[in-house]
Amino acid sequence: MAPRDEVRFRRLVDEHAGAVGDYLRRRLYPVSPADLDDLVEETLLVVWRRLEDVPADAERPWMIGVARNVLRNARRSSVRRRALQATLRPVPDDPPAEERVVADVALVQALASLSDDDREIVTLNAWDGLEPRDLAAHLGISANAAAVRLSRARGRLRAALARGEDDAKEAHPS
Amino acid sequence: MDELDRRLAAADPAGAHPYRVPAGVVARVVATERPTRVVRPFAWRVAAAAAASVALSIGAVTALGQLAPAVATLEVSAAVPSPVGAGPAAFTSANAIAGPVTAAPAHRLAPEPPPPASIAPVRLTGLGGLSRAARRLARALGVAGPATPLGVAPASWRVGRAPGASVVVTGGPVAQWSYSSSSPAIAPATQATGPVRARSERARLRARAEGLLARLGLHLTLGRASDVAATMDGATAHDVYRELTATFVVTQGGWPTDQRVELSLGARGRLLYAAGPDVTPRAAAPYALEPPNAALRAIGATTAHAGTAHVARQARWALSLRAFVVRGRGTWWLPIYTFTTRAGARWQVLATASGEVRVAPHATGLDGKGVVAP
Structure with missing residues (x-):
């Protein structure tokens, strides 16, 4: 193996693996450190094997995209495992990570009311720090389209927050 | 940053404790083999020409043979005993050493098919x-x-x-x-x-x-x-x-x-x-595999096993994987040669090229040369 590849891989790890771990933890919280390490390792394994495919100008979005696929596969396996377990003992469905984690109840409800795509683009921007250019690389769309989608999703989140707070005022008038 | 951004940032589940990648994760990933890239016809011709020139150069071939693969060194700290009830082929039940101890052990083996040039160690995870x-x-x-x-x-x-x-x-x-x-x-x-x-x-x-x-x-x-x-x-x-x-x-x-x-x-x-x-x-990148004779010399180099080397003149060898504890990296299946004499004496030696697998000081269940204790 060329040392140059390993040098590049280690630089990618230094600069972006923390963000990849945070991305996975945000979407799986609470998750055990061992499970999180396993998912990060699986992600890094893909990055290592496909090092030539990592775009130099969008390394973090590309790696988070890999993490998203790893997460999706892990969830699929989890669903299959639960389906097997369900034949023996019913297991309640886990709520989405955002619902369990966020202490801001109104924000929880507003995020939950968004579509999956809207919630994803809002959290990728706010939590994972992906700007529209990065979002474009991550989602495979143009930067302009990403900016428009982000703006619209944030608008819908604001509207949902406002609706939720109005409902709360009606339910508990001061 | 507006009010919405502030609320989202405050709700970030990973905001308080950013994730840090354990060093072991990176070492394990780097130790795995990367797939070969698809080579286009033109590149094939270039690669074939390069390969031919390399093959013609004995010095280059020698140098290539000495190149260490980019894999992590494994430091063996213990040989794992074979599980109870592992069947009649369990190695521990047939590790007795027989034959006279001689001052000048011979290292010869009966003709056998050559072993592979490399073999992948395998990490075992629970x-x-x-x-x-x-x-x-x-x-x-x-x-x-x-x-x-x-x-x-x-x-x-x-x-x-x-x-x-x-x-x-x-x-x-x-x-x-x-x-x-x-x-x-x-x-x-x-x-x-x-x-x-x-x-x-x-x-x-x-x-x-x-x-x-x-x-x-x-x-x-x-x-x-x-x-x-x-x-x-x-x-x-x-x-x-x-x-x-x-x-x-x-x-x-x-x-x-x-x-x-x-x-x-x-x-x-x-x-x-x-x-x-x-x-x-989970298989890692393949390691170079030393020939059986080199493993046999490891037995002869260990005083306690000098007699076995003499007996091994007529021994047959078999390659298999045995569990070892690797320092800081869990349990691995590593390749071993099992030598068996006509008299039924049997012993095992780690079968990897030196430098890629080391035996830790004070390792249990095997000596410094990789000879597994009976």
């Missing part, structure tokens, strides 16, 4: 804690009951209610599981036990063992059955099977390992007993 593993296996096998700890050294957990079916998982470098049905063993009036030679019965047992592993989520492959026997009601060949038992060698990449899967079926095909390792194998 599928969770012992109690969790016991519950997982019990669920897959339909065993109900509480999970209770059975012992501390080695740690083990059982799920089930006596005298019903139970699952036991025992910890250690290679965790082992076993399942036992509730059927009490009632000896028949007359009983005969012997090897099963019918191909259909052996195939049925193998299919059941493979199906069981799949049901348990264990991605293990089975090699030859090292032992298939039947206990029958009555003492004639026409009597009905009471119990069929089989022991299969677990293989990895086509190589036999030190792990076994056991299976016992009742007369109507009901699973009575099963056991095996509770691990997931």
Whole structure:
């Protein structure tokens, strides 16, 4: 193996693996450190094997995209495992990570009311720090389209927050 | 940053404690082999020309042979004893050294097919804690009951209610599981036990063992059955099977390992007993493999084993994978040569090129040259 590849891989790890771990933890919280390490390792394994495919100008979005696929596969396996377990003992469905984690109840409800795509683009921007250019690389769309989608999703989140707070005022008038 | 951004940032589940990648994760990833890229026709021609020029240069070939692969060094700290009940082929049962000790041991081997140039060491990972593993296996096998700890050294957990079916998982470098049905063993009036030679019965047992592993989520492959026997009601060949038992060698990449899967079926095909390792194998990048003669010299270089080298003039060797504890990196299957003499003496040596696998100081179960203690 060329040392140059390993040098590049280690630089990618230094600069972006923390963000990849945070991305996975945000979407799986609470998750055990061992499970999180396993998912990060699986992600890094893909990055290592496909090092030539990592775009130099969008390394973090590309790696988070890999993490998203790893997460999706892990969830699929989890669903299959639960389906097997369900034949023996019913297991309640886990709520989405955002619902369990966020202490801001109104924000929880507003995020939950968004579509999956809207919630994803809002959290990728706010939590994972992906700007529209990065979002474009991550989602495979143009930067302009990403900016428009982000703006619209944030608008819908604001509207949902406002609706939720109005409902709360009606339910508990001061 | 507006109010919405502030609320989102405050709600970030990972905001307080940013994730840090453990150093071991990166080392493991870098130690894995990367796939070969697709080469275009033009590149093929260039590569072929380059390869031909390299092949013509003996010096280059020599230099290539000395190049160490970009894989992490494994430091072996202990040889893992073969599991109890690993069958008649268990290495520990046949490690006796025989023959006179001589001052000038000879290192010659009978002609054998050459071993491969490289072999991949395999990391063995557990599928969770012992109690969790016991519950997982019990669920897959339909065993109900509480999970209770059975012992501390080695740690083990059982799920089930006596005298019903139970699952036991025992910890250690290679965790082992076993399942036992509730059927009490009632000896028949007359009983005969012997090897099963019918191909259909052996195939049925193998299919059941493979199906069981799949049901348990264990991605293990089975090699030859090292032992298939039947206990029958009555003492004639026409009597009905009471119990069929089989022991299969677990293989990895086509190589036999030190792990076994056991299976016992009742007369109507009901699973009575099963056991095996509770691990997931993950192959790393291949290491260069030293030839058997080099491994044999390691035996001769160790004073305590000088006699074995003399005996080994007529020894035959076999390559397999055995579990070792690697410092800081868990349990691995590493390649070993097992030398067997006509007299039945048998011993084992780590079979990797020097520098890629090191034996840690004060390692247990093997000496500094990689010779496994009997």
